[in-house]
Amino acid sequence: MKKYTSIFLFHQKAQTAIEYILLLSAVTAIVLVGFKTYLVQSRKASKEFFNEATKAIMGEKNRCGNGKCDDFEDNTRCPIDECKCGDGKCEGLEDNINCSSDCAA
Structure with a gap:
């Protein structure tokens, strides 16, 4: 068991794969938090923009x-x-x- 543990911990390919998975997880978490925070603001801004665009095109x-x-x-x-x-x-x-x-x- 000790032999397999040392092979797993010091094997470069496995270490690189784990690092990439951790990096991907961190980026995904940041993106999801950003969506939750800024989605409401962007929805409100886009609604205001499209209402103004509709008034400009169609008139009051x-x-x-x-x-x-x-x-x-x-x-x-x-x-x-x-x-x-x-x-x-x-x-x-x-x-x-x-x-x-x-x-x-």
Whole structure:
């Protein structure tokens, strides 16, 4: 048994393999701790970035209930604004900005 123990401890190939396994374990532990720490921060930052990118590409969404008949609003989509755009009459909250088809300047 003593002979096999001394061969195992002083054999260079086995020692190198064990060192690589320990090094790999240490690096894996560091990476996992880093993921746990920084994953929440990176998720929050990426969500903010993509929300800003969406606003830049698509523009601000129309707000129902702002008192104006914005684009794509009508009585079925936004009855609170009382949109009558497209009926040929310029009345109520309609003006040449939010209902140019009815209120031509």
